[in-house]
Amino acid sequence: MRFAEDSGLWTTGPGPDAVQLSAVLEVSGAVLSWSVDGPESDVHIAFTDPVRADWLWRVVGESAHSAIVSALGGVPDGQVEVEGVAVRPAALDSLRRLALGHWMRRWWPASVRDGIPELGAAVLDGELALLTAAAGDYFVDDTFDSDVAELLRPHAELLEGLARLGDPRVAELARACAELAADIGVEAGPAAVAVQSRRDDYALVAGEVTRRGAAAIAAGVASVSWAAVPPGVFDAAENTVSWRVESADDVANAVVLVELSGRASAAGIAVRVRSGAVDGAGTLDASGAATVALVGEDQAPITESVAWGRDWRDTAVTIGADVGESPQVRQRVRTFARARLARPGPDAFLAELLAAESDY
Incomplete structure (x- = not known):
């Protein structure tokens, strides 16, 4: 596997081409990213601190982990080739799904005009909290994406209310989130207010x-x-x-x-x-x-x-800010969102399923 310097970090090469299409997850010692509409196996890794990436052996094996840490021990400069190293894509499935959920929080193209429904924030954040807690071995250090409490706190009361509507999937999610909140000592914050389309x-x-x-x-x-x-x-x-x-x-x-x-x-x-x-x-x-x-x-x-x-x-x-962004990128996002709603896959979130089932 070849590693190259990019902005002062060791990386596995060029990252996804547009931030709007990049599912990103910060774990201990690295930032992982995938193109949401690209091959699931194409993960980009940018090491913020290879020594802190204690999870790496799960992805490449123990001997390859040691070889990578040793090879990337110096200041990033140029390129480094580490022989006999390959990422096991299946080992990253849960992290890719977690990254995709965070992408949905930021980039999901909800639109009345286009007929793309919103994703329920309480349900999505609850799912992400459970996934994050389950992936604790990848978050030994506090990272931007590891704050389970922040995901749970705003939605506890709303999840309880949704659970009483009769959908057993939501009820099970609410129960699991309540147990997790109790385990980590999270108290409910102000309940979110449902807002109708304007x-x-x-x-x-x-x-x-x-x-x-x-x-x-x-x-x-x-x-x-x-x-x-x-x-x-x-x-x-x-x-x-x-x-x-x-x-x-x-x-x-x-x-x-x-x-x-x-x-x-x-x-x-x-x-x-x-x-x-x-x-x-x-x-x-x-x-x-x-x-x-x-x-x-x-x-x-x-x-x-x-x-x-x-x-x-x-x-x-x-x-807002004066940034460059092409309509073609936004259209790719809409196409991706519509495809997920039309044909939910095994990695679909409950928030997506509920949106697809709605009469929006």
């Missing part, structure tokens, strides 16, 4: 935006870059951002509205509108709406007459 809210807000002010000087749509915003806030479809340039008191503003997923507030998330030398920045309110003042290169407000006289076809609206 599609009607979108229509109401859009209606208010349409009615106010004069006719739009310009209008268009844009898409949210998933890597630029927190998870679970916005509908994951394309073209969920609508914008209009309007005038009030001879000053041009951009009115922006972003469709929400219904799971969280958009309050405080940045929005920026750019069109050539015209620029404007602000923040969304809880409903995903913002009115952004537009200024020119001299930072003077854009007047109505100037706004009517310019070409707005190059207008770009950015929600």
